[in-house]
Amino acid sequence: MTDVLINGLPGDAASEMAISPLDRGLAYGDGVFRTLAVSGGKPEFWPQHMAKLAADCAALGIPAPDAALLAADAQALLRGSGQAVLKIIVTRGVGGRGYKPPDAPTPTRIVMRAPWPAYTPEMATDGVALRLCETRLGLQPRLAGVKHLNRLEQVLARGEWTDPAIAEGLMLDSDGRVIEGVMSNLFVVKDGEVTTPDLTRCGVAGITRGLLLESARIADLTLSELRGADELFLTNSLIGLWPVRQFDGTAFEIGPVTRRWAAALAKLREKSRDEFPA
């Protein structure tokens, strides 16, 4: 079984792995991506991921591929698979040399199945250690929130530590505001109120964050507010929700709000698998 479909085609062994060296996704990071959790052969939160993919493509002026094509790709790759990761990349396609986007781009769509990462169940139940990254996020309102392929800031930040006991790094923006984890969004609980950072200047607005937004407030957040929080937790499509038990020398309890939200999210994840077009 193939692990990759490029524009829907596995082809033979050579073309299966073939992306043109002229693809603007490679040349400029000119594209977007999605990472979906797959359980029992079904991706979670499919409609939300498709909506976000379309919105991110629109933000870059890339025609979004038909969700039905992506669903067919995913079905082909996930047949018979259990727990896995589904990654979708959409680029502006092959273009000539030069930054100017083509008037009528032919996007490249890549759908890949990857093994489930080596996360332990204890990371969700007992919490994880979070460190403060030195690499900061530059302010770019035109790209803020979008999960695009320009991810060198995350690569540099993730390259700052190798200690396997540290699960995630916290990133500030260039003005020192608390923004997000390297691969996750952040929520802060204080006096029963749940806050997640404003992502209109930089950061990636994940779909798990989006699911939880109706019960949280969005605000700018300082490091001292973070350290003074009652509870902290991280979210993304794969981890779901990880409580933070330690941040940069400060210990945190896994409190009642975190436990309640984790339970609610787990239910949503399970239910969401039925929404994948079978």
Add this chain to the structure above:
Amino acid sequence: MTDVLINGLPGDAASEMAISPLDRGLAYGDGVFRTLAVSGGKPEFWPQHMAKLAADCAALGIPAPDAALLAADAQALLRGSGQAVLKIIVTRGVGGRGYKPPDAPTPTRIVMRAPWPAYTPEMATDGVALRLCETRLGLQPRLAGVKHLNRLEQVLARGEWTDPAIAEGLMLDSDGRVIEGVMSNLFVVKDGEVTTPDLTRCGVAGITRGLLLESARIADLTLSELRGADELFLTNSLIGLWPVRQFDGTAFEIGPVTRRWAAALAKLREKSRDEFPA
């Protein structure tokens, strides 16, 4: 004759065009690139480009490919060609899912020959029109100066106009400082003194700018200083030097300093072709 070598191999028609969809250059823009002018089959400023490629790889922690391998690739692609563009991409290579850079990466090296762009000789002799871009450059000191593959800011900026009479766009940083052109570096002449913007917070430090630095001062620059300049010009490896004759409604003379620098650069370019290892 092939137009592309990937890790030195043209292979057959399929593998010639094959980049793995798992390459971190595609996934995260995790790599760097160079664009060289080729004349009479020889790239200009080869030693400077190799030095800058090595420095940019080092900035990202990517092992730089041996310059002798790249020279052999270039020789193979440029045999019998006249004026052309040589593009070199080096990525951190294939990696697993996730931002964490592999401990021992196997970089991907791509060398491509492309047609010379449709620049007219008048752009160098009579100057070009420059517009002010709305898209601004985010501040990222850890990546400033490096010609990496995260170029969405340039793609968005270049997408702001379609008028072919406008050759280039000027980009400010998020704090409003004048930084560079979308695809070029900027020099400002005032009272005989030549200034180019400081690129320690953002921007790409091109090798043509580097060649001219010993006669220029580096400083922060405001838009009003730019508008009040006596002369303006742009540089990169392909255009060489373009005088600016009009910026956003303000007309500029092509003055004596610009003419002197253009002549000096033209001589350097010609001489530099002898430094390519034949």
